[in-house]
Amino acid sequence: xxHSRFGKPAIFMVLILIMALPVSAxxxxxxxxxxxxxxxxxxxxxxxxxxxxxxxxxxxxxITQGGQEILxxxxxxxxxxxxxxxxxxxxxxxxxxxxxxxxxxxxxxxxGVTFPSGxxxxxxxxxxxxxxxxxxxxxxxxxxxLFAGAALQFRNASISFAxxxxxxxxxxxxxxxxPSLYAHFGYTLGSGxxxxxxxxxxxxxxxxxxxxNFEFTGSLLxxxxxxxxxxxxxxxxxxxxxxxxxxxxxxxxxxxxxxxxAVQDYGLNNLGTLSFTAGLRIQ
Numbered sequence: 419x420x421h422s423r424f425g426k427p428a429i430f431m432v433l434i435l436i437m438a439l440p441v442s443a444x445x446x447x448x449x450x451x452x453x454x455x456x457x458x459x460x461x462x463x464x465x466x467x468x469x470x471x472x473x474x475x476x477x478x479x480x481i482t483q484g485g486q487e488i489l490x491x492x493x494x495x496x497x498x499x500x501x502x503x504x505x506x507x508x509x510x511x512x513x514x515x516x517x518x519x520x521x522x523x524x525x526x527x528x529x530g531v532t533f534p535s536g537x538x539x540x541x542x543x544x545x546x547x548x549x550x551x552x553x554x555x556x557x558x559x560x561x562x563x564l565f566a567g568a569a570l571q572f573r574n575a576s577i578s579f580a581x582x583x584x585x586x587x588x589x590x591x592x593x594x595x596x597p598s599l600y601a602h603f604g605y606t607l608g609s610g611x612x613x614x615x616x617x618x619x620x621x622x623x624x625x626x627x628x629x630x631n632f633e634f635t636g637s638l639l640x641x642x643x644x645x646x647x648x649x650x651x652x653x654x655x656x657x658x659x660x661x662x663x664x665x666x667x668x669x670x671x672x673x674x675x676x677x678x679x680a681v682q683d684y685g686l687n688n689l690g691t692l693s694f695t696a697g698l699r700i701q
Contacts, residue, residue: 453499458658458697462492464516465663465690467543469577471529471590472682478526484541485518492693506553506565506602515544519582528579529680531588537581544576544591545689551600551618565602569618570595571638576678577687590680596620598638610648617641634668652701663690 464487467480480486498508518541526533533539549572553565576591598620606612619639642660649655667686674681 449502451499451501452503452701453497454699454701456496456498456697456699457494458656458695459491459493460658460693460695461489462514462662462691462693463489465692466688467690468686468688470684470686471588471680472527473684474527475530475682475684476526476528477686478528480518480541480543483520483522483526484543485520486516486543490516492695494695494697504555504558506551506555506567508549508551510549510551511546512549513546515542515546515576517542526579529588529590529682531579531586533579533581533586537585538583540578540580540582542576542578542580544574546574547596548572548574549618553600553602561606563602563604565600567600569598569600571598571618572596589678590685591678592676596636596638612646612654614644614646615642616644634666634670636664636666636668638664646699654699654701656697656699658693658695658697660693660695661691662693663688665689 464481467484467486468477469480470477478484492514494510494512496508496510498506500506519539520541521538522533522535524535549569551567551569553567555563555565557564573594573596575594576589578587578589580587580589598618600618601616603615604612605614617640619637619641621635621637623633623635640660640662642658644656644658646654646656665688667688669683670685671683
């Protein structure tokens with residue numbers, strides 16, 4: 419599948435988002451730079467995952483046909499800081515690669531390659547990403563935060579279907595830029611326990627962004643709910659539940675430059691996951 423590439427639309431959207439952010443703020447006395455680091459680990463359940471590369475081609479269900487019906491390990495790492503309590507900057511890395519083994523019970527055609535029924539297969543779905551976010555606190559208070567801003571995500575996708583005997587295989591990978599909106603809410607209780615909710619998301623289509631002469635649609639939603647409990651000075655532990663998903667569908671007319679790009683122009687990739695993790699925040 420050729421994932422939609424934002425190109426000039428991405429640059430245009432980022433400029434709009436940056437221009438929409440506040441460019442200055444009143445600094446309160448005694449405030450400054452407050453760095454933090456977060457790490458979390460747990461498991462992820464794939465709720466829905468449908469993939470197609472090429473038309474005609476198989477609309478492949480990774481859950482019922484590709485072995486993604488079980489739980490898989492999940493982790494995230496984030497480094498950031500607040501500046502004068504009003505500005506929040508974060509850098510996130512999330513690895514996400516799911517490897518499965520399955521024997522096809524029907525013929526499956528991916529990117530023009532047909533894998534016959536009865537073929538033992540190795541499948542790899544890799545969708546790790548890096549994300550940089552900025553938020554401005556529009557509702558500052560001692561126990562309440564509401565940051566709103568923008569994010570820029572680097573999607574590092576790699577999807578492969580390979581017969582175990584080496585007779586046939588197909589790989590599709592690319593690096594994509596995804597601009598998004600960002601929001602973070604936090605409320606601290608009297609006991610020091612803190613509730614947080616966070617969301618990063620976007621919906622885009624060629625018609626909305628720049629009237630491109632080929633059709634594509636894409637979306638991203640990464641939302642979480644978190645409970646933090648202080649364990650000692652500047653160290654919190656937390657439990658987190660997260661929905662992470664996205665969609666893309668369209669007919670790409672970008673020039674093929676790499677042998678790992680899909681041969682077929684039509685692609686569809688719809689993914690939805692739910693993860694449960696425990697983590698640590700060091701401030």
